[in-house]
Amino acid sequence: MTTSALDVLRALRAHTTAAGLPGPAALVGDWWGADAVIAPSVQLRPGFAPPDDPDRFWIGYLGFPVRADESRMPPAVGGLTGAILTLRDGRWEYEDVDGAPCPAWIVEALDTQESTSETGWSADWEAPRREPHEDAIAQCLDAIRAGEVYQACVCTRFTGTVSGDPLEFYASITANTMPAKSAYLHGDWGTVASFSPETFLRRTGNLISSSPIKGTVGADADPDTLSSSAKDVAENVMIVDLVRNDLGRVAVTGTVRVPELLSVVRAPGVWHLVSRVEAILDPAVGTNELLRATFPPASVTGTPKIRAAELLGSWETDPRGVYCGAVGMTGPGRGLDLNVAIRTVAITPDGMAALGVGGGITIDSDPALEWQECLDKAASIVGVHGSADN
Known part of the structure:
Protein backbone atom coordinates (compact mmCIF):
# COMPACT_ATOMS: atom_id res chain seq x y z
CA MET A 1 0.00 0.00 0.00
CA THR A 2 1.42 3.36 -1.04
CA THR A 3 1.42 6.01 1.65
CA SER A 4 -0.49 9.09 0.47
CA ALA A 5 1.33 12.31 -0.30
CA LEU A 6 -0.43 14.10 2.55
CA ASP A 7 0.51 11.46 5.11
CA VAL A 8 4.11 11.44 3.89
CA LEU A 9 4.10 15.23 4.28
CA ARG A 10 2.79 14.88 7.84
CA ALA A 11 5.38 12.24 8.74
CA LEU A 12 8.23 14.31 7.31
CA ARG A 13 7.07 17.37 9.21
CA ALA A 14 6.92 15.37 12.46
CA HIS A 15 10.49 14.14 12.00
CA THR A 16 11.99 17.48 10.95
CA THR A 17 10.29 19.24 13.86
CA ALA A 18 11.65 16.71 16.36
CA ALA A 19 15.13 16.84 14.79
CA GLY A 20 15.27 20.64 14.57
CA LEU A 21 15.54 20.55 10.77
CA PRO A 22 13.84 22.82 8.24
CA GLY A 23 10.43 21.40 7.41
CA PRO A 24 9.18 19.84 4.18
CA ALA A 25 7.58 21.55 1.19
CA ALA A 26 5.03 19.81 -1.01
CA LEU A 27 3.58 20.05 -4.50
CA VAL A 28 0.58 17.72 -4.81
CA GLY A 29 -1.24 17.13 -8.09
CA ASP A 30 0.08 17.39 -11.63
CA TRP A 31 3.70 18.34 -10.99
CA TRP A 32 7.04 17.45 -12.61
CA GLY A 33 5.53 14.55 -14.52
CA ALA A 34 4.40 13.06 -11.22
CA ASP A 35 1.41 13.00 -8.87
CA ALA A 36 3.34 14.70 -6.07
CA VAL A 37 6.76 16.17 -5.34
CA ILE A 38 7.95 16.63 -1.77
CA ALA A 39 11.19 18.18 -0.55
CA PRO A 40 11.74 16.31 2.75
CA SER A 41 13.60 19.24 4.32
CA VAL A 42 14.22 22.62 2.74
CA GLN A 43 14.99 26.05 4.19
CA LEU A 44 12.65 28.51 2.44
CA ARG A 45 14.07 32.02 2.65
CA PRO A 46 12.46 35.37 1.80
CA GLY A 47 13.77 36.96 -1.36
CA PHE A 48 15.29 33.81 -2.83
CA ALA A 49 14.05 33.63 -6.43
CA PRO A 50 14.90 30.75 -8.80
CA PRO A 51 18.55 30.56 -9.91
CA ASP A 52 19.05 30.75 -13.65
CA ASP A 53 20.56 27.30 -14.15
CA PRO A 54 20.52 25.46 -10.81
CA ASP A 55 22.30 22.17 -10.12
CA ARG A 56 19.73 21.54 -7.38
CA PHE A 57 15.99 21.85 -6.97
CA TRP A 58 14.48 25.24 -6.16
CA ILE A 59 11.04 25.30 -4.54
CA GLY A 60 9.18 28.49 -3.67
CA TYR A 61 6.92 31.28 -4.88
CA LEU A 62 7.07 34.58 -6.74
CA GLY A 63 4.50 37.19 -5.71
CA PHE A 64 2.49 39.36 -8.09
CA PRO A 65 4.82 42.27 -8.93
CA VAL A 66 2.27 45.10 -8.80
CA ARG A 67 1.87 47.06 -5.54
CA ALA A 68 3.97 44.71 -3.42
CA ASP A 69 2.91 44.58 0.24
CA GLU A 70 5.88 43.31 2.23
CA SER A 71 4.08 43.97 5.53
CA ARG A 72 2.07 40.76 5.06
CA MET A 73 4.31 38.31 3.20
CA PRO A 74 7.67 38.50 1.43
CA PRO A 75 7.44 39.27 -2.32
CA ALA A 76 9.32 36.03 -3.04
CA VAL A 77 10.36 32.97 -1.05
CA GLY A 78 12.46 30.00 -2.07
CA GLY A 79 15.05 27.43 -1.14
CA LEU A 80 17.39 24.89 -2.70
CA THR A 81 17.49 21.19 -1.95
CA GLY A 82 19.48 18.35 -3.42
CA ALA A 83 16.82 15.73 -2.74
CA ILE A 84 13.16 15.25 -3.58
CA LEU A 85 10.54 12.54 -3.36
CA THR A 86 8.26 11.96 -6.35
CA LEU A 87 5.10 9.89 -6.54
CA ARG A 88 4.62 8.30 -9.96
CA ASP A 89 2.20 5.52 -10.84
CA GLY A 90 1.57 4.79 -7.18
CA ARG A 91 5.25 4.45 -6.30
CA TRP A 92 7.50 6.78 -4.33
CA GLU A 93 10.98 7.47 -5.72
CA TYR A 94 13.87 9.27 -4.01
CA GLU A 95 16.09 11.47 -6.16
CA ASP A 96 19.33 12.98 -4.93
CA VAL A 97 21.43 15.11 -7.28
CA ASP A 98 24.61 13.74 -5.68
CA GLY A 99 23.44 10.14 -5.93
CA ALA A 100 23.21 9.65 -2.17
CA PRO A 101 20.92 6.86 -0.90
CA CYS A 102 17.60 7.64 0.76
CA PRO A 103 18.10 8.37 4.49
CA ALA A 104 16.44 6.01 6.96
CA TRP A 105 14.15 8.70 8.38
CA ILE A 106 12.70 9.36 4.93
CA VAL A 107 12.22 5.63 4.33
CA GLU A 108 10.32 5.52 7.62
CA ALA A 109 8.10 8.38 6.50
CA LEU A 110 7.31 6.57 3.27
CA ASP A 111 6.26 3.50 5.26
CA THR A 112 3.85 5.47 7.44
CA GLN A 113 0.35 4.03 6.97
CA GLU A 114 -1.61 6.27 9.30
CA SER A 115 -1.88 9.97 9.87
CA THR A 116 0.57 11.52 12.32
CA SER A 117 -1.69 14.55 12.76
CA GLU A 118 -2.39 15.51 16.36
CA THR A 119 -3.74 18.98 15.81
CA GLY A 120 -6.78 20.45 14.14
CA TRP A 121 -7.54 23.74 12.50
CA SER A 122 -10.31 26.23 11.99
CA ALA A 123 -10.78 29.20 9.69
CA ASP A 124 -12.96 32.28 10.00
CA TRP A 125 -13.48 34.15 6.73
CA GLU A 126 -14.92 37.56 5.91
Whole structure:
Protein backbone atom coordinates (compact mmCIF):
# COMPACT_ATOMS: atom_id res chain seq x y z
CA MET A 1 0.00 0.00 0.00
CA THR A 2 1.42 3.36 -1.04
CA THR A 3 1.42 6.01 1.65
CA SER A 4 -0.49 9.09 0.47
CA ALA A 5 1.33 12.31 -0.30
CA LEU A 6 -0.43 14.10 2.55
CA ASP A 7 0.51 11.46 5.11
CA VAL A 8 4.11 11.44 3.89
CA LEU A 9 4.10 15.23 4.28
CA ARG A 10 2.79 14.88 7.84
CA ALA A 11 5.38 12.24 8.74
CA LEU A 12 8.23 14.31 7.31
CA ARG A 13 7.07 17.37 9.21
CA ALA A 14 6.92 15.37 12.46
CA HIS A 15 10.49 14.14 12.00
CA THR A 16 11.99 17.48 10.95
CA THR A 17 10.29 19.24 13.86
CA ALA A 18 11.65 16.71 16.36
CA ALA A 19 15.13 16.84 14.79
CA GLY A 20 15.27 20.64 14.57
CA LEU A 21 15.54 20.55 10.77
CA PRO A 22 13.84 22.82 8.24
CA GLY A 23 10.43 21.40 7.41
CA PRO A 24 9.18 19.84 4.18
CA ALA A 25 7.58 21.55 1.19
CA ALA A 26 5.03 19.81 -1.01
CA LEU A 27 3.58 20.05 -4.50
CA VAL A 28 0.58 17.72 -4.81
CA GLY A 29 -1.24 17.13 -8.09
CA ASP A 30 0.08 17.39 -11.63
CA TRP A 31 3.70 18.34 -10.99
CA TRP A 32 7.04 17.45 -12.61
CA GLY A 33 5.53 14.55 -14.52
CA ALA A 34 4.40 13.06 -11.22
CA ASP A 35 1.41 13.00 -8.87
CA ALA A 36 3.34 14.70 -6.07
CA VAL A 37 6.76 16.17 -5.34
CA ILE A 38 7.95 16.63 -1.77
CA ALA A 39 11.19 18.18 -0.55
CA PRO A 40 11.74 16.31 2.75
CA SER A 41 13.60 19.24 4.32
CA VAL A 42 14.22 22.62 2.74
CA GLN A 43 14.99 26.05 4.19
CA LEU A 44 12.65 28.51 2.44
CA ARG A 45 14.07 32.02 2.65
CA PRO A 46 12.46 35.37 1.80
CA GLY A 47 13.77 36.96 -1.36
CA PHE A 48 15.29 33.81 -2.83
CA ALA A 49 14.05 33.63 -6.43
CA PRO A 50 14.90 30.75 -8.80
CA PRO A 51 18.55 30.56 -9.91
CA ASP A 52 19.05 30.75 -13.65
CA ASP A 53 20.56 27.30 -14.15
CA PRO A 54 20.52 25.46 -10.81
CA ASP A 55 22.30 22.17 -10.12
CA ARG A 56 19.73 21.54 -7.38
CA PHE A 57 15.99 21.85 -6.97
CA TRP A 58 14.48 25.24 -6.16
CA ILE A 59 11.04 25.30 -4.54
CA GLY A 60 9.18 28.49 -3.67
CA TYR A 61 6.92 31.28 -4.88
CA LEU A 62 7.07 34.58 -6.74
CA GLY A 63 4.50 37.19 -5.71
CA PHE A 64 2.49 39.36 -8.09
CA PRO A 65 4.82 42.27 -8.93
CA VAL A 66 2.27 45.10 -8.80
CA ARG A 67 1.87 47.06 -5.54
CA ALA A 68 3.97 44.71 -3.42
CA ASP A 69 2.91 44.58 0.24
CA GLU A 70 5.88 43.31 2.23
CA SER A 71 4.08 43.97 5.53
CA ARG A 72 2.07 40.76 5.06
CA MET A 73 4.31 38.31 3.20
CA PRO A 74 7.67 38.50 1.43
CA PRO A 75 7.44 39.27 -2.32
CA ALA A 76 9.32 36.03 -3.04
CA VAL A 77 10.36 32.97 -1.05
CA GLY A 78 12.46 30.00 -2.07
CA GLY A 79 15.05 27.43 -1.14
CA LEU A 80 17.39 24.89 -2.70
CA THR A 81 17.49 21.19 -1.95
CA GLY A 82 19.48 18.35 -3.42
CA ALA A 83 16.82 15.73 -2.74
CA ILE A 84 13.16 15.25 -3.58
CA LEU A 85 10.54 12.54 -3.36
CA THR A 86 8.26 11.96 -6.35
CA LEU A 87 5.10 9.89 -6.54
CA ARG A 88 4.62 8.30 -9.96
CA ASP A 89 2.20 5.52 -10.84
CA GLY A 90 1.57 4.79 -7.18
CA ARG A 91 5.25 4.45 -6.30
CA TRP A 92 7.50 6.78 -4.33
CA GLU A 93 10.98 7.47 -5.72
CA TYR A 94 13.87 9.27 -4.01
CA GLU A 95 16.09 11.47 -6.16
CA ASP A 96 19.33 12.98 -4.93
CA VAL A 97 21.43 15.11 -7.28
CA ASP A 98 24.61 13.74 -5.68
CA GLY A 99 23.44 10.14 -5.93
CA ALA A 100 23.21 9.65 -2.17
CA PRO A 101 20.92 6.86 -0.90
CA CYS A 102 17.60 7.64 0.76
CA PRO A 103 18.10 8.37 4.49
CA ALA A 104 16.44 6.01 6.96
CA TRP A 105 14.15 8.70 8.38
CA ILE A 106 12.70 9.36 4.93
CA VAL A 107 12.22 5.63 4.33
CA GLU A 108 10.32 5.52 7.62
CA ALA A 109 8.10 8.38 6.50
CA LEU A 110 7.31 6.57 3.27
CA ASP A 111 6.26 3.50 5.26
CA THR A 112 3.85 5.47 7.44
CA GLN A 113 0.35 4.03 6.97
CA GLU A 114 -1.61 6.27 9.30
CA SER A 115 -1.88 9.97 9.87
CA THR A 116 0.57 11.52 12.32
CA SER A 117 -1.69 14.55 12.76
CA GLU A 118 -2.39 15.51 16.36
CA THR A 119 -3.74 18.98 15.81
CA GLY A 120 -6.78 20.45 14.14
CA TRP A 121 -7.54 23.74 12.50
CA SER A 122 -10.31 26.23 11.99
CA ALA A 123 -10.78 29.20 9.69
CA ASP A 124 -12.96 32.28 10.00
CA TRP A 125 -13.48 34.15 6.73
CA GLU A 126 -14.92 37.56 5.91
CA ALA A 127 -16.10 38.25 2.37
CA PRO A 128 -14.92 41.41 0.60
CA ARG A 129 -17.31 44.29 0.08
CA ARG A 130 -19.16 44.02 -3.20
CA GLU A 131 -19.31 47.73 -4.04
CA PRO A 132 -15.55 48.44 -4.38
CA HIS A 133 -15.16 45.41 -6.62
CA GLU A 134 -18.01 46.43 -8.88
CA ASP A 135 -16.57 49.96 -8.98
CA ALA A 136 -13.24 48.52 -10.14
CA ILE A 137 -15.08 46.56 -12.83
CA ALA A 138 -16.81 49.77 -13.95
CA GLN A 139 -13.43 51.49 -14.24
CA CYS A 140 -12.13 48.56 -16.27
CA LEU A 141 -15.11 48.75 -18.63
CA ASP A 142 -14.46 52.46 -19.10
CA ALA A 143 -10.82 51.67 -19.98
CA ILE A 144 -11.95 49.05 -22.48
CA ARG A 145 -14.34 51.52 -24.13
CA ALA A 146 -11.50 54.05 -24.27
CA GLY A 147 -9.25 51.52 -26.01
CA GLU A 148 -6.66 51.36 -23.23
CA VAL A 149 -7.10 47.60 -22.70
CA TYR A 150 -9.08 44.83 -24.32
CA GLN A 151 -9.38 42.76 -21.16
CA ALA A 152 -8.14 42.85 -17.57
CA CYS A 153 -8.36 40.49 -14.62
CA VAL A 154 -9.92 42.48 -11.77
CA CYS A 155 -9.52 41.00 -8.30
CA THR A 156 -10.61 41.37 -4.69
CA ARG A 157 -9.92 39.26 -1.61
CA PHE A 158 -11.41 37.43 1.32
CA THR A 159 -9.66 37.99 4.65
CA GLY A 160 -9.75 35.98 7.82
CA THR A 161 -7.84 33.93 10.33
CA VAL A 162 -6.59 30.37 10.29
CA SER A 163 -6.16 28.89 13.74
CA GLY A 164 -4.34 25.69 14.53
CA ASP A 165 -2.07 23.79 12.19
CA PRO A 166 -1.53 25.37 8.73
CA LEU A 167 -0.41 22.01 7.35
CA GLU A 168 -3.72 20.43 8.38
CA PHE A 169 -5.58 23.37 6.82
CA TYR A 170 -3.76 22.65 3.56
CA ALA A 171 -4.19 18.88 3.82
CA SER A 172 -7.91 19.06 4.56
CA ILE A 173 -8.74 21.29 1.61
CA THR A 174 -6.44 19.37 -0.74
CA ALA A 175 -8.07 16.07 0.23
CA ASN A 176 -11.53 17.58 -0.09
CA THR A 177 -11.07 19.28 -3.47
CA MET A 178 -8.15 17.51 -5.21
CA PRO A 179 -6.87 20.61 -7.07
CA ALA A 180 -4.65 20.08 -10.10
CA LYS A 181 -1.63 21.98 -8.78
CA SER A 182 -1.73 22.39 -5.01
CA ALA A 183 1.30 23.45 -2.97
CA TYR A 184 2.35 23.81 0.66
CA LEU A 185 5.21 26.11 1.65
CA HIS A 186 5.99 27.06 5.24
CA GLY A 187 8.61 28.99 7.19
CA ASP A 188 9.12 31.62 9.85
CA TRP A 189 7.75 34.14 7.31
CA GLY A 190 4.34 32.38 7.17
CA THR A 191 2.55 29.74 5.07
CA VAL A 192 1.36 29.50 1.49
CA ALA A 193 -1.41 26.96 0.85
CA SER A 194 -2.12 26.95 -2.87
CA PHE A 195 -5.05 25.07 -4.39
CA SER A 196 -4.51 26.20 -7.96
CA PRO A 197 -6.05 24.53 -11.02
CA GLU A 198 -3.78 26.35 -13.48
CA THR A 199 -0.36 25.69 -15.02
CA PHE A 200 1.61 28.87 -15.67
CA LEU A 201 4.80 27.40 -17.16
CA ARG A 202 6.14 23.89 -17.60
CA ARG A 203 9.54 23.33 -19.18
CA THR A 204 10.97 19.95 -20.09
CA GLY A 205 14.20 20.21 -22.02
CA ASN A 206 13.52 22.93 -24.59
CA LEU A 207 9.74 22.43 -24.76
CA ILE A 208 7.77 25.08 -22.89
CA SER A 209 4.01 25.09 -22.35
CA SER A 210 1.42 27.24 -20.63
CA SER A 211 -2.24 26.40 -19.98
CA PRO A 212 -4.18 29.61 -19.37
CA ILE A 213 -7.61 29.45 -17.77
CA LYS A 214 -10.20 32.03 -18.81
CA GLY A 215 -13.94 31.51 -18.69
CA THR A 216 -15.77 30.23 -15.61
CA VAL A 217 -19.19 29.06 -14.48
CA GLY A 218 -20.22 27.53 -11.17
CA ALA A 219 -20.05 23.76 -10.69
CA ASP A 220 -23.85 23.51 -10.68
CA ALA A 221 -24.15 25.20 -14.10
CA ASP A 222 -24.31 23.47 -17.46
CA PRO A 223 -20.65 23.33 -18.63
CA ASP A 224 -21.78 23.55 -22.27
CA THR A 225 -22.72 27.17 -21.61
CA LEU A 226 -19.01 27.99 -21.49
CA SER A 227 -18.34 26.84 -25.03
CA SER A 228 -21.36 28.77 -26.30
CA SER A 229 -20.61 31.97 -24.36
CA ALA A 230 -19.23 34.70 -26.62
CA LYS A 231 -17.89 36.51 -23.58
CA ASP A 232 -16.03 33.51 -22.11
CA VAL A 233 -14.66 32.38 -25.47
CA ALA A 234 -13.41 35.89 -26.26
CA GLU A 235 -11.87 36.13 -22.79
CA ASN A 236 -9.92 32.92 -23.32
CA VAL A 237 -8.84 33.58 -26.91
CA MET A 238 -7.49 37.04 -26.07
CA ILE A 239 -5.33 35.59 -23.31
CA VAL A 240 -4.17 32.76 -25.57
CA ASP A 241 -2.94 35.42 -27.99
CA LEU A 242 -1.14 37.16 -25.14
CA VAL A 243 0.53 33.91 -24.05
CA ARG A 244 1.56 33.27 -27.66
CA ASN A 245 3.13 36.72 -27.73
CA ASP A 246 4.92 36.20 -24.39
CA LEU A 247 6.37 32.84 -25.38
CA GLY A 248 7.19 34.16 -28.84
CA ARG A 249 9.64 36.59 -27.29
CA VAL A 250 11.96 33.72 -26.30
CA ALA A 251 10.86 30.88 -28.59
CA VAL A 252 12.54 29.59 -31.71
CA THR A 253 10.86 31.43 -34.59
CA GLY A 254 7.86 29.58 -35.97
CA THR A 255 7.52 27.08 -33.11
CA VAL A 256 4.70 28.67 -31.09
CA ARG A 257 1.47 26.70 -31.47
CA VAL A 258 -1.86 26.10 -29.72
CA PRO A 259 -2.46 22.32 -29.52
CA GLU A 260 -5.47 22.72 -27.22
CA LEU A 261 -8.07 25.50 -27.46
CA LEU A 262 -11.17 26.07 -25.32
CA SER A 263 -11.38 22.76 -23.50
CA VAL A 264 -14.03 22.60 -20.77
CA VAL A 265 -12.40 21.35 -17.55
CA ARG A 266 -13.83 20.87 -14.08
CA ALA A 267 -12.06 22.46 -11.12
CA PRO A 268 -13.09 22.69 -7.45
CA GLY A 269 -16.42 24.55 -7.34
CA VAL A 270 -16.39 25.63 -10.98
CA TRP A 271 -16.03 24.75 -14.67
CA HIS A 272 -13.28 26.47 -16.66
CA LEU A 273 -12.27 27.02 -20.26
CA VAL A 274 -8.64 25.93 -20.61
CA SER A 275 -6.26 26.24 -23.55
CA ARG A 276 -2.64 25.18 -23.99
CA VAL A 277 0.15 27.04 -25.79
CA GLU A 278 3.50 25.39 -26.58
CA ALA A 279 6.81 26.52 -28.01
CA ILE A 280 10.39 25.39 -28.43
CA LEU A 281 13.01 27.45 -26.62
CA ASP A 282 16.53 28.08 -27.72
CA PRO A 283 18.75 26.06 -25.34
CA ALA A 284 20.51 29.30 -24.36
CA VAL A 285 17.30 30.70 -22.80
CA GLY A 286 17.60 30.41 -19.04
CA THR A 287 14.94 30.54 -16.36
CA ASN A 288 15.38 34.23 -15.63
CA GLU A 289 15.06 35.24 -19.28
CA LEU A 290 11.96 33.07 -19.61
CA LEU A 291 10.37 34.67 -16.55
CA ARG A 292 11.21 38.18 -17.74
CA ALA A 293 9.31 37.43 -20.94
CA THR A 294 6.25 35.85 -19.32
CA PHE A 295 5.79 36.93 -15.69
CA PRO A 296 3.31 37.83 -14.30
CA PRO A 297 1.00 35.23 -15.85
CA ALA A 298 -1.08 36.53 -18.74
CA SER A 299 -4.36 35.11 -17.45
CA VAL A 300 -4.25 37.22 -14.27
CA THR A 301 -3.20 40.54 -15.81
CA GLY A 302 -4.82 41.41 -19.13
CA THR A 303 -4.05 42.60 -22.60
CA PRO A 304 -2.03 44.59 -23.39
CA LYS A 305 -0.21 43.29 -20.32
CA ILE A 306 1.87 46.29 -19.25
CA ARG A 307 -0.99 48.78 -19.42
CA ALA A 308 -3.39 46.35 -17.75
CA ALA A 309 -0.97 45.86 -14.86
CA GLU A 310 -0.59 49.62 -14.42
CA LEU A 311 -4.35 50.13 -14.29
CA LEU A 312 -5.01 47.20 -11.96
CA GLY A 313 -2.72 48.78 -9.40
CA SER A 314 -5.00 51.81 -9.25
CA TRP A 315 -8.36 49.99 -9.49
CA GLU A 316 -7.93 47.32 -6.85
CA THR A 317 -8.16 48.20 -3.17
CA ASP A 318 -5.53 45.69 -1.95
CA PRO A 319 -2.15 44.46 -3.15
CA ARG A 320 -2.34 40.87 -4.41
CA GLY A 321 0.83 39.59 -2.73
CA VAL A 322 1.38 35.88 -3.40
CA TYR A 323 -2.00 35.68 -5.16
CA CYS A 324 -1.67 35.76 -8.96
CA GLY A 325 2.06 35.15 -8.75
CA ALA A 326 3.47 31.66 -9.21
CA VAL A 327 4.31 28.70 -6.97
CA GLY A 328 6.39 25.69 -7.93
CA MET A 329 9.87 24.40 -8.65
CA THR A 330 12.85 24.45 -10.96
CA GLY A 331 15.64 21.93 -11.26
CA PRO A 332 18.75 20.71 -13.04
CA GLY A 333 18.63 20.90 -16.80
CA ARG A 334 16.48 24.04 -16.54
CA GLY A 335 13.41 22.01 -15.74
CA LEU A 336 10.57 24.22 -14.51
CA ASP A 337 7.00 23.73 -13.31
CA LEU A 338 5.00 26.66 -11.93
CA ASN A 339 1.33 27.15 -11.20
CA VAL A 340 -0.61 30.38 -11.38
CA ALA A 341 -1.13 31.22 -7.71
CA ILE A 342 -4.91 31.43 -7.80
CA ARG A 343 -7.13 29.77 -5.17
CA THR A 344 -4.14 30.46 -2.96
CA VAL A 345 -4.19 31.34 0.74
CA ALA A 346 -1.38 33.37 2.31
CA ILE A 347 -1.17 32.97 6.10
CA THR A 348 1.05 35.18 8.23
CA PRO A 349 2.80 33.75 11.32
CA ASP A 350 0.03 35.18 13.54
CA GLY A 351 -2.69 33.42 11.54
CA MET A 352 -4.00 36.31 9.45
CA ALA A 353 -5.12 34.91 6.10
CA ALA A 354 -5.86 36.33 2.65
CA LEU A 355 -7.56 34.61 -0.29
CA GLY A 356 -7.64 36.54 -3.55
CA VAL A 357 -10.39 36.01 -6.12
CA GLY A 358 -11.19 37.69 -9.42
CA GLY A 359 -12.06 37.28 -13.05
CA GLY A 360 -11.39 38.50 -16.55
CA ILE A 361 -13.38 41.56 -17.58
CA THR A 362 -14.31 42.11 -21.22
CA ILE A 363 -16.70 44.57 -22.83
CA ASP A 364 -19.51 42.00 -22.39
CA SER A 365 -18.98 41.55 -18.64
CA ASP A 366 -21.94 41.84 -16.26
CA PRO A 367 -20.69 43.14 -12.87
CA ALA A 368 -23.26 41.07 -10.97
CA LEU A 369 -22.13 37.89 -12.71
CA GLU A 370 -18.48 38.77 -12.17
CA TRP A 371 -19.16 39.15 -8.46
CA GLN A 372 -20.85 35.75 -8.37
CA GLU A 373 -17.83 34.25 -10.13
CA CYS A 374 -15.63 35.51 -7.29
CA LEU A 375 -17.90 33.82 -4.75
CA ASP A 376 -17.93 30.58 -6.75
CA LYS A 377 -14.14 30.49 -6.90
CA ALA A 378 -13.76 31.09 -3.18
CA ALA A 379 -16.42 28.57 -2.12
CA SER A 380 -14.21 25.50 -2.48
CA ILE A 381 -11.87 26.98 0.16
CA VAL A 382 -13.97 29.11 2.50
CA GLY A 383 -16.70 26.45 2.48
CA VAL A 384 -14.42 23.74 3.92
CA HIS A 385 -14.83 23.45 7.67
CA GLY A 386 -12.03 22.84 10.11
CA SER A 387 -11.07 19.54 11.65
CA ALA A 388 -10.88 18.62 15.33
CA ASP A 389 -10.62 21.19 18.09
CA ASN A 390 -7.31 23.01 18.31
